[in-house]
Amino acid sequence: MSSDWVKGIDCGTLQNGEAQTVEMPGGRTVAVFYWDGKYFATDNQCPHMGFPLARGTIKNGVLTCDWHGRAFDLETGGCFHSQCDNVRVFPVKVEDDSVWIQYSSDRPQRTQAQLRLLWEGLLGDDRWTISKALAILLEQGTDEQEVVDLILTHMGRHIASSHGPEGGEDVSRLVNGIHVGRRYSGEDRLISITTAARSAAGEAHERNDIVPMPPPYDWDQIATWVKEFSRDRQGHRIERCLFTAHSQGDTDKIIPLLYDCATQPYFVGFSQNLISLAYLAELVSVFGWENSSELVFWLGANLVGQGRSEPERFRRDAISHMSALSIAESEKPNARLDESALVQALVGVDVVASFDAVHEALNEGNGIDRIATTMVLLAADRMARSPVAVDAGWENLTTELNLASAIRTAREHGGSDAGACALFHTAYQVFSDRWINIPYRDLGEPLASMDPPAEDEDSAMALIMKSINTLDVEGVGPQVQGYLQAGFDGNRLLDELGRAILGDDSGQIVLPTLRTVFEEWDNCNSGQVELGADHPARFQLIVGLARYAADLRSNTDDSSAAFAATRFAEGKTTVEMFE
């Protein structure tokens, strides 16, 4: 690091306690203070929120910023408050009646200090402290793993000390925020990673230590117990079992075991279980067990051991029918999926027929991925066509989409049986969303032809973004479809959409869906037919996302409610209302 003596101010211009700013080579300003017969120089930017420190006041050698009152030792720059870094100070000398400052434009790397501040921000759930620490860490090129390790460790403790199974939603924001963040740089990446970090924010408390069960150890015995406790809704007994298996070297068997539990028929209707478990599995595979074990054991135990009420009529039918089927993947090389029959059964209103269709698709030798692709694109198609009304069903439709995509994770990390069962759980989700008024459409049929919103790609994209920003939900769908049909770049549009989504306050809600669309769009461009390559419905992924993102911003519940109420008063059914 090079540092030079820079001439600051003339001696004698400052009274006791006064300050003057001096611009340094490179543009940063330094505040020079005169206090108690001595000169001091500090960075002029308050490390808390950037107020000019030259405007602060000095008492007893302590410099206090005028804005939020953060106080610093004038001599060393040490800060007297939590959630605020020390201020940088520079050596000063007096020569030739001038005050000289030894300045270097290279800022010292304070990775540990910034990680501490990040932790303080997480504990205090303070968005500003979190964003600031992350921005500085990213700017100085700190390894993402180092940052994520800290967030993960905190999150495990936070969720285990103050959340139940719903902690899975926080994990979703964490995993998706990191994942989406990797597609961006600069400010966009920061928004995404801050969203991820904030999902982990909140107080955390010490917990009872978990120790392995006393010997004898036997994996089969542990697995039997975990399944038993899952069935009996005794989640609190599962954590120690998982910890014991981990300590005995059977760590790799844990995620498949959790999948075994979560895909049981009695969990039909618990879509979030499979989605959360997919995120946990991904977390472990990407970041390792070391910092995620507490989170996985605790949340995993809570997910698969959670309480369930007595199933009502449809769920009871679904559970008993699924239990009666023998479910396994039997992939055959020449299998061809009768997609329209499957889709027709899925959107029909008969859960038994729906399950039978899935079962038949499996028995015919179609791979899980191929069937999952149909379910993914069906959900996307439904998002692209759902009437925007008082309740467009976005929460349900995005659950269908994210769950369908989670089938692939289930297969990858839980094994083919888990993947096969996950198909039925997804089918049930579609069945239970039958109240959403979307008529059947054959996914194999080409989409109606639309004109692009403009002749050239840039203008077309600009118009689409304008529709999103002006909340034109009905307009944006055909525009996106036309854009893609014209052969314009889908990746570029998706990146731009993602940017707009992240910048909006609704971004946290859209995040998991954004991530799924990113991934499934990649699948559609992978050249692998079973993953959706060249599928006629693939554009619906982006169309659906654009409509969802636009509608979620509109917050027009009041006006939609009034619209729906008026037509209700006219005697229209909800299906007629939107025709």
Added chain:
Amino acid sequence: MNNGDGFVKVAKVADLTPEKAIAVRVENRSVALFNHEGRFYATDNQCPHMGYPLIRGRVRKGVLQCDWHGWSYAMDGGGCFTGGCDDLDTFPVRVQDGEIYIKVEGATSKRTDSHYLLLKEALLSRDNWILSKAIAIMLSQGVSEEETLNRLVEHMSKHLASDHDANGGFRLNQFLNGIAISRRLDQDDRLIPLMIAGTAASGRAGDRVPPEPLPGSVDFDRIASWVRMFSQDRNWEGIEKCLVTARQAGADSRAIISLLYDCILEPNFLMFGQNLVHIGNIAELVETFGFDLAAPLVCNLGAKIAGRGRGTPQGTTRDSIEYVTELRRKIQELSDEPSSHSEQYDESSLVEGLASGDLRQTFDSVTHAFESGAHVSQILDSMIMLSGDRMARTPASFSPGWFNISNEMQMAAAARRALKYGSYRNAVDATYFTSWHYFENRWLNIRARPLSRDVGRPSKHSDETTARGEIVDLIESIQVGEIAQATRSYLASGFDAGALMSELAMVILKHDSGSNLLGTLRTVYDEFERCSAHPARNQLLVGLARFATDVRRSNDNDLATRTARRFAARETAVDMF
């Protein structure tokens, strides 16, 4: 019965039908035998949670579940599924010639390893049962009390740092008083005060980023000037940072504690006399457990106390603060420690001043005492004796002011600690702070009188055991009217005061009001011993006995209506009693 290899015949195979359990007694412990899925198992019959017999539990797929609270255990190995601190002892089983043999001899209890887990669970859960169980097991299995207490201190530091403000000082007070009292009792009686101490230390422990010292080297004088400044500015975070920095730079505990005393004895803190007790406790914690263990609590709680917010003083409080500020220079002059106790000191005039109910007279009487050459400890002796006397004489009626009087007494005892742990000057300041509480309690209807021996009639009982039994009976049956006379007579007969003190301690601790009386109990213990030459010292025990008796009754409604009737008859509060 014993085969020589430790296996003991306990039952016939025929005695134990499939999926049934029986209890057998081996080596003086109750062992449960199970016949489950074609295998025999032997476990301890006492559920590690609350002792329910496990043979009455349910067994399914190798999991034994107790019928009472549902705690469940692996039959093989004894692991408890709900945590590691309640693992069940299991014993090897052998079947030979239709007989069941088990081996209990030499089996080490799983509890030996799980003490600390259990203690941690208790501390986190703040559950009295688990806490008592943990401490009892630790003490009975030979874990040193020191080791147990160290763990409590560590936990308390975290708990107070994350979940309490300056009032966390009251927890520390209960903790140290519990320990101090336990040390005066026989081994068997220690569990209650230790449990009360443990309760004070328990609660959730939040994660907290430990404060980092300031960068560079900062000398102690600068730190000290900042701490004083932040104390005035109510910036406790700044104080903590300074204290952590000072500690890192090698400052000793005495310097830090004196600094804290300097801060809290600023006149602005006059109405926060409790600070004095809290800082004294912080000093005692360091003395008892060492600075290394106590440092996080010293820096954090000390900072919260010295940097606490305070409202604008009103009325007589403002007058008092102004007067004490005015007296500061005078106090400075009085702050040279006299080499010996003064003969000129007039205790009666001090007592008269303290009970005068007049602001200036109260403070002036203290100043006169110092001017007559009295040592601060002589003055504090008198204050404590005065409080003991007030406690022994306050009318036990609608509002006897027990906690106010007890507060005066503990404040005076805390001023003594300022002498021990701070400086003579700190103790002089503290004496003025304490005297303010006598002024504050001027509404109590206790006439002032010289502190002379209050002799009672000798006891009607000829042996002291019977006399002590009577005192305990009177307390337990809440005879407020008679308890004072009985206690006074016991002491007048020359019976063993120490034995009575222990008896009083136990009767107090066993009652639910015990935790509220802990501070008074401890102060009376200490001061009765220290003031052995004072003619009024018996009043300490009389006062304590009355206090302990009266807080047991809950007849506020009755007293309120009786007092209201006399109020309606236009009596003043002084006439009434």
